[in-house]
Amino acid sequence: MVRKKDRFWSYVEDLDDRFKCNFCRCDFAGGAYRIKYHLAGVKGHAIDICTSVPEDVKNEAYLAIGGINKKLKSASSSSNAQESKATSCSTSKDLCQATDSKMCGKKDKSVVNKLLAQLVMVNNISLDVVQTTSFIRFVQGVADYGPEYKLPSNLTLQRKLIPNLMVKIEEYIRRIKNSWSITGCTLMSSIWSDVDQRAFINVSAYSPSGAIFLKSFEVSRAKITTLYIKDIISSVIDEIGSDKVVQLIIDYTTNFESTRDMLIGKYPQLYITRCATYGIQML
Numbered sequence: 184m185v186r187k188k189d190r191f192w193s194y195v196e197d198l199d200d201r202f203k204c205n206f207c208r209c210d211f212a213g214g215a216y217r218i219k220y221h222l223a224g225v226k227g228h229a230i231d232i233c234t235s236v237p238e239d240v241k242n243e244a245y246l247a248i249g250g251i252n253k254k255l256k257s258a259s260s261s262s263n264a265q266e267s268k269a270t271s272c273s274t275s276k277d278l279c280q281a282t283d284s285k286m287c288g289k290k291d292k293s294v295v296n297k298l299l300a301q302l303v304m305v306n307n308i309s310l311d312v313v314q315t316t317s318f319i320r321f322v323q324g325v326a327d328y329g330p331e332y333k334l335p336s337n338l339t340l341q342r343k344l345i346p347n348l349m350v351k352i353e354e355y356i357r358r359i360k361n362s363w364s365i366t367g368c369t370l371m372s373s374i375w376s377d378v379d380q381r382a383f384i385n386v387s388a389y390s391p392s393g394a395i396f397l398k399s400f401e402v403s404r405a406k407i408t409t410l411y412i413k414d415i416i417s418s419v420i421d422e423i424g425s426d427k428v429v430q431l432i433i434d435y436t437t438n439f440e441s442t443r444d445m446l447i448g449k450y451p452q453l454y455i456t457r458c459a460t461y462g463i464q465m466l
């Protein structure tokens with residue numbers, strides 16, 4: 184959904200998370216909320232006031248932040264000018280949404296909760312997402328940034344933000360894989376099925392530098408034989424280099440002994456153990 188751009192963006196140049204004032208040519212971080220305080224000449228909102236804004240634009244911005252309609256006392260021309268307090272939010276609903284919630288009276292958590300439920304339902308998002316660290320950090324980040332936070336476009340996300348993140352993830356994975364030649368790594372493999380009863384063999388690697396997910400093999404239950412598991416694990420070990428894999432932890436109970444014997448026959452240095460967590464869960 185494309186949100187209508189605040190009209191005050193027409194007085195500045197959009198620099199993607201920043202803006203450059205058309206009047207004083209200074210640039211600042213932030214969005215519409217900060218543009219209005221800059222143009223309105225209201226001090227005390229963590230942004231310098233504009234020294235070149237025309238009087239009509241200044242009045243317009245002042246009204247938009249909830250100021251009363253009176254001739255403004257220029258904050259820039261008088262150091263003794265009393266800081267204006269934006270208290271009125273009765274101007275319009277739109278104004279109320281655009282300004283600080285503290286100015287708009289009591290915060291209503293149920294409104295935000297309803298927006299979250301709508302987001303999850305309309306976009307078919309898994310309910311687990313709301314409890315993930317990444318989602319919680321994003322919401323906290325928006326709250327910390329303040330009401331002037333402007334969501335990036337899907338194009339910015341696709342062409343800039345995600346590729347930048349991919350570079351960082353690849354660096355992280357490369358750093359961890361490089362550490363295996365010094366410390367070695369432990370492979371952890373488990374079998375699980377999804378709601379459609381499809382079975383997967385997942386393989387992750389752990390070392391003192393961190394843990395990474397390596398591979399997931401979709402398999403049908405009928406194929407999960409000792410030989411098949413041995414082939415899958417062998418392919419991962421050979422890809423990493425058998426001298427870098429010191430331990431294998433698996434949670435397969437039915438095939439454990441036979442899988443262990445076959446793998447130790449091929450990789451005698453490998454230490455193979457059952458998954459302790461799985462064992463505890465099975466008690």
Ligand SMILES: [Zn+2]
Pocket residue numbers: 204205206207208209221232233234235236
């Ligand atoms: Zn300016």
